[in-house]
Amino acid sequence: MRISRTNLLKFIGRTLNIKNSIIDNLYVFNSPDVVWENEYLEKLDHGLRETFDINTRFRELDYELRIVQDNLKLFTELLQNRESTRLEWIVILLILFEVIDIIIVSKFL
8 A cells, every 4th residue: 555654544533533423323223211111102113113124224334334443453553564664674774783883893993
């Protein structure tokens, strides 16, 4: 992937914000408290849930949100891997400079 660290972090942040907005609006799938107290409203709620396939839609949305979460996890791991590789190269260069320094100092002594 050819995307900068900043752009990838922005993408992850925007996607998490969208995901959180969706989750915040899922309260519409919950039955109101009044339904628990009234048998007629409970039957009506149950009938509406079956008519509009609420439970199926909720499961599908949950599945898709899990896919988004898995993808974000993958992007985060890629970002961490890229950062880890960069740090490994820095350590290798520092060791190389130390070895060169030791060689140069030992020649003059």
